Amino acid sequence: MGSNRTGWLLLAPTLIILGGFGIVPFIYVLWVSFHQWNPFGANPAMIYNGADNFRRLVFDTEFLQSVWFTMQFGFFAVVSEIVIGYLLAQLLMRDFPGKSIFRTIHTLPLIVAPIVVGSVWRLMTTPSIGIIPYYLNHWFGYQMNIGSSATAAFVTTVVMDIWHWTPLVTLTLLAAIVGLPKDPFEQAQIDGANRWQIFWHITLPMIRPAILATVFIRLMDALRTVDEIWMLTGGGPGAATRYVGLHIWKIVFPKTDYGYGSAISVIVLYLTLVMCWLLYVGLVAPRVKRST
Amino acid sequence: MEHNIEEETPVPRGPKHGFLPIVTNWFDRLFIGIYLFVALELLWMRFLEQSIPLTVCHVLAIALGALIVWKG
Numbered sequence: 001m002g003s004n005r006t007g008w009l010l011l012a013p014t015l016i017i018l019g020g021f022g023i024v025p026f027i028y029v030l031w032v033s034f035h036q037w038n039p040f041g042a043n044p045a046m047i048y049n050g051a052d053n054f055r056r057l058v059f060d061t062e063f064l065q066s067v068w069f070t071m072q073f074g075f076f077a078v079v080s081e082i083v084i085g086y087l088l089a090q091l092l093m094r095d096f097p098g099k100s101i102f103r104t105i106h107t108l109p110l111i112v113a114p115i116v117v118g119s120v121w122r123l124m125t126t127p128s129i130g131i132i133p134y135y136l137n138h139w140f141g142y143q144m145n146i147g148s149s150a151t152a153a154f155v156t157t158v159v160m161d162i163w164h165w166t167p168l169v170t171l172t173l174l175a176a177i178v179g180l181p182k183d184p185f186e187q188a189q190i191d192g193a194n195r196w197q198i199f200w201h202i203t204l205p206m207i208r209p210a211i212l213a214t215v216f217i218r219l220m221d222a223l224r225t226v227d228e229i230w231m232l233t234g235g236g237p238g239a240a241t242r243y244v245g246l247h248i249w250k251i252v253f254p255k256t257d258y259g260y261g262s263a264i265s266v267i268v269l270y271l272t273l274v275m276c277w278l279l280y281v282g283l284v285a286p287r288v289k290r291s292t
Numbered sequence: 293m294e295h296n297i298e299e300e301t302p303v304p305r306g307p308k309h310g311f312l313p314i315v316t317n318w319f320d321r322l323f324i325g326i327y328l329f330v331a332l333e334l335l336w337m338r339f340l341e342q343s344i345p346l347t348v349c350h351v352l353a354i355a356l357g358a359l360i361v362w363k364g
Contacts, residue, residue, distance in 0.1 A: 051337065051346070058338040270330055277327070285314040 026269075033262035040256045053263035063264060065239060066247040067271070073154070073243055074222040077161040081218055082211060084162065085169025092174055107167045114164070118231025121160045125232070146233060150240035153233045157241050160228060165221070169214050176210030177203070212283050216276050223272050244268050310364040321364045325357030332356070 033053055037046040057063055092103060109117070124130045125146050133144040146153040180203070188198050226245040229235065235242035248268070252261035309315065336349035
């Protein structure tokens with residue numbers, strides 16, 4: 001009984017913080033999502049409107065388009081980060097001159113604030129002064145302008161995200177690879193397995209939980225990205241890079257439509273959970289063994 | 293005084309093998325039920341609400357959720 005009480009006492013700070021900063025705000029957002037509320041409008045009262053915000057949302061082409069763009073952004077960014085991160089983790093498993101300097105420099109993007117990353121990339125991609133359009137034009141004759149080309153803007157946002165977050169993936173996969181037992185690899189080499197077979201049948205299954213955890217973290221981050229994109233493209237050209245986080249920001253802050261913004265936030269949270277759950281079911285959930 | 297051990301032993305509420313293809317506990321099934329509830333409501337509002345009222349969807353979604361929690 002005493003140890004039970006001690007256990008709850010030790011858990012209490014975490015539960016209080018989780019409740020105060022996670023669960024209570026979520027319930028409040030859920031509550032607001034069923035209301036029409038514009039606190040800076042002519043009528044600042046919160047008016048219950050049932051499921052009207054959600055009804056509006058499923059017909060809102062701007063929102064649906066932003067969800068589609070966000071899915072594309074999340075897919076390309078996360079897949080690229082996992083592939084490049086894994087290759088870099090394998091590289092860091094080997095010894096080469098300047099390895100520690102490389103590792104330090106490679107990890108530096110992680111400590112840069114997203115808003116700074118966005119502003120630096122904006123400088124680097126501005127046509128008249130940016131280094132990237134200059135070299136793309138100099139080497140390939142390609143006129144890069146993220147202010148007018150939707151494709152260029154989309155690709156730039158993906159590349160920026162890869163640049164910023166691949167080091168995190170590298171570090172998590174490196175930790176997973178370092179922790180792998182040596183025996184199965186030695187056994188496979190003795191049995192004559194080639195590199196691809198070792199990767200596909202031993203390494204990949206053994207680091208699958210680490211990959212999944214990394215994909216979850218990165219996917220959740222990618223789906224709620226705002227500041228980098230806001231700084232780099234502002235959601236443009238047109239609405240080509242108006243990802244869903246930015247869309248929510250535009251609804252809640254410039255338009256001060258808190259009810260509708262909350263409804264979108266709830267649905268985005270729902271979509272994120274569904275995607276992570278589907279990944280979990282597809283990759284690691286234990287299957288039912290049915291006897292035929 | 294003899295006790296019937298079978299009657300007193302609580303039934304474990306651990307993993308269950310229902311019609312879902314994965315091993316789940318009751319909380320997993322409740323979660324799946326909520327996912328499907330929300331998905332059905334949104335799809336209904338988008339495609340069917342013009343002809344069939346949303347209340348029908350509430351009933352169907354709750355019934356589906358209960359079925360998943362009970363038999364899933």
